[in-house]
Amino acid sequence: MSPQLQPGITFEWQYQVPQRATVPELFQDVPLACDMPAVLATGYMVGLMELACTQGIMPYVDWPNEQSLGTHVSFSHLAATPPGMTLTIKGVVTAVEGRRIRFKVEAWDGLDKISEGEHERCIITPDKFHIKLADKIARAGL
Numbered sequence: 168m169s170p171q172l173q174p175g176i177t178f179e180w181q182y183q184v185p186q187r188a189t190v191p192e193l194f195q196d197v198p199l200a201c202d203m204p205a206v207l208a209t210g211y212m213v214g215l216m217e218l219a220c221t222q223g224i225m226p227y228v229d230w231p232n233e234q235s236l237g238t239h240v241s242f243s244h245l246a247a248t249p250p251g252m253t254l255t256i257k258g259v260v261t262a263v264e265g266r267r268i269r270f271k272v273e274a275w276d277g278l279d280k281i282s283e284g285e286h287e288r289c290i291i292t293p294d295k296f297h298i299k300l301a302d303k304i305a306r307a308g309l
Contacts, residue, residue, distance in 0.1 A: 168266065168290050169227040176260040178223030182215055184276075186250045206247040212274070212282055213240050219256035220270045220286050228290065235268070235288040236296075242284030248276040258286075266290040 186192055188211040194200035217237045224235065248254070258272040266289050274282040 168229070168233055172224060172227035172260070172263055172268065174260050174262055176223065176227075177258065178219065179255060179257045180219040180222045181253055181255050182218075183253045184248055184250045189250055204247065206249055207281070209244045212244060212248075213242055215254060216240070216242055216256060216272050216274060216282060216284070216286060217288075219274075220258055220268075220272060220288055223258055223270070224260070224268060224288070231293065233290050234293050234296075235290050237286065238267070238289045239287035240284070241286070242272070242282050244282055246276065246279035246281045248279075248281050252276045252278075254281070261285075 184207050186205075188207055189205040190203040190208045191201050191205055193208045193211060217240065220237075221235055228235065254274050254276055256272060256274045258270045260268060261271050262269040268288050268290070270286045270288070272282075272284060272286055273280060
């Protein structure tokens with residue numbers, strides 16, 4: 168991780184909402200969800216907010232030897248977004264503490280602010296992570 172990764176770094180990322188990101192499409196196997204509005208699912212939106220933060224720190228990470236994982240999310244979902252609209256997600260790094268990075272993030276769909284909140288990511292070494300994951304898979308009998 169580059170020492171240049173510091174609080175105050177800003178980023179912006181855009182993403183067009185696909186049909187598969189809507190509540191009925193995302194949860195086709197849950198009958199209740201099939202009757203819900205075809206708008207951006209909150210869970211999918213959270214993933215997009217995480218990806219925007221990941222994109223924002225890529226210039227400061229030794230990819231693929233270093234990667235990041237989300238460790239905390241706190242986002243409000245403020246407005247519905249139908250598929251086809253393009254999100255603009257903007258963020259700022261608010262803290263860098265060792266391998267932990269905190270962000271403030273907001274998203275707009277071109278008409279409305281749809282989300283705001285905070286996120287935290289941790290820089291990991293993929294090799295170490297995969298060793299721990301393999302151990303867990305073995306212990307779970309998967």
